[in-house]
Amino acid sequence: MSFAKAQDLLRLALMASTRHFGVSLEDIRAEFSVSHRTAQRMTDALELTFANVTKQTGSDRRSYWKVDDPTIAQLQPHQETAVEALEIASRRAKEEGRLRHAQALEDTRNGLMLRLSARDAKRAETDAEAVLEALGQVTRPGPRVPLNQKIADAVTEGLRGPFRLEIIYSGRSDQARTIEPYGLLLGPRSYLIAKQPDRGAELLNFRMDRIQSAKCLDEWFIPENGFSIENYAAQAFGAYHDPDQLKEVVWRFKPEAAERASEFRFHPKQTLQYQADGSLIVRFTAAGWLEMSWFLYEWGDAVEVIDPPELRDFVQGYQRADFPSLP
Incomplete structure (x- = not known):
């Protein structure tokens, strides 16, 4: 067995011991980004390697594998990435004014550090700090109002x-x-x-x-x-909700802007469709034409509003052709 497969098996054993109901094939596929057949082979390896694995059927009729002896959880893999993730999440929560969440994340991070040996804790903290120093925060323009x-x-x-x-x-x-x-x-x-x-x-x-x-x-x-x-959030492009504006929105990005536009997630339920001429059609249903117009202005004349007519009329004449780059 390769080192990579051994590490994956250890991760799987930790998952199966710490989750109350164990792990299903769907959990394994999502966690390890593997196929259904590979997930089956991993559960076979789990049962072959550990004698205290039980298999049961849940209320959703899925099979779950559980490692009954919790001592497997004492085998601690390196926690540098977990420390990094918790610190990044905590800092982001503070920036957004979610102080309750920031405190909970810090408490979780501190609890994790307490379970590590002094040597491993120092290494995890040093490595995490090095990564955090290399990460920058993209500042979005506009006000950000803190929460009371x-x-x-x-x-x-x-x-x-x-x-x-x-x-x-x-x-x-x-x-x-x-x-x-x-x-x-x-x-x-x-x-x-x-x-x-x-x-x-x-x-x-x-x-x-x-x-x-x-x-x-x-x-x-x-x-x-x-x-x-x-x-509910998906009914608005931004924060403005208006049932009278809740209509299908159709934008056409020119061929030279299509690839860049395809990288954007304009709406959680959007659909993208390339046209024969290389342009890109984006469709979604939402309100908030004013917020849409603010965003569309950044694209200059690289985007055309097809529908709704009210939004098309609202932005008509404000597209510019001299913007040196796309968003």
């Missing part, structure tokens, strides 16, 4: 319940509002997605930086059945 930690904590508590929140929101009135939180959209400006029962059943976007105070109430509510924050 007390408000973020109250919102998080409400989402976990789910419990209603009482908030003071700056705007036309500073009167307290009772809302039902559904989720958070994090970005340069973060939004709390919620319903305000006295205003109807419509989902509303509350800017987190405009919430002056928030208190979690001891009032449980039943969320709308089938709501998905992922699907």
